[in-house]
Amino acid sequence: MAEVASILPGQKVFGTFVLAADLTLFAWCEQSFIPIPDYFPKTRSSRTLNPLELFLAIQDAASSLVLLLLLAVAPTIFLLWFFYNQDRYKHESKKLLVVTFLLGSLMILPAIFFELILKQLFPEGDTILAVFLFYVFEVALVEESLKLFAVRVYAYNSKMFNEPMDGLILGITAALGFATVENIF
Numbered sequence: 001m002a003e004v005a006s007i008l009p010g011q012k013v014f015g016t017f018v019l020a021a022d023l024t025l026f027a028w029c030e031q032s033f034i035p036i037p038d039y040f041p042k043t044r045s046s047r048t049l050n051p052l053e054l055f056l057a058i059q060d061a062a063s064s065l066v067l068l069l070l071l072a073v074a075p076t077i078f079l080l081w082f083f084y085n086q087d088r089y090k091h092e093s094k095k096l097l098v099v100t101f102l103l104g105s106l107m108i109l110p111a112i113f114f115e116l117i118l119k120q121l122f123p124e125g126d127t128i129l130a131v132f133l134f135y136v137f138e139v140a141l142v143e144e145s146l147k148l149f150a151v152r153v154y155a156y157n158s159k160m161f162n163e164p165m166d167g168l169i170l171g172i173t174a175a176l177g178f179a180t181v182e183n184i185f
Contacts, residue, residue: 076179096161
């Protein structure tokens with residue numbers, strides 16, 4: 001196991017899934033008294049995985065993917081619950097919140113489109129001022145406008161939108177929908 005630990009820091013991996021699968025395979029082999037295979041050869045193409053190694057790597061990658069998905073969504077669930085309960089007078093309908101959340105998450109598509117176009121027209125510069133202007137006008141302005149649009153399209157015209165706190169809750173809901181998609185990808 002000492003040889004493996006010394007190779008891991010310099011090993012290029014294609015994300016946490018590969019690293020997690022590698023570590024799980026080594027732990028399993030060590031506990032089962034099976035000799036640890038030469039899993040980190042100089043070139044990956046010089047060795048193929050046997051079916052058991054492949055199964056373990058895929059199984060661990062899938063569980064890592066589920067864990068990462070939960071970690072990406074957990075803050076959203078907590079923050080939605082927290083801000084929803086801050087409205088002490090009259091809660092918005094859950095349908096209104098779900099639709100606003102979904103509209104906010106769908107706003108990632110036009111954001112990508114507009115940001116790609118603006119990046120071509122006004123590329124990010126080398127100076128601090130150019131970087132500041134890039135992020136203010138090309139990233140923040142586009143994303144925040146689309147989050148506002150997500151609220152205006154459906155929730156703003158609703159009968160449930162009747163107090164200032166509703167604007168806060170629904171704006172947060174649209175922003176969390178957008179942020180959740182960003183966290184996942």
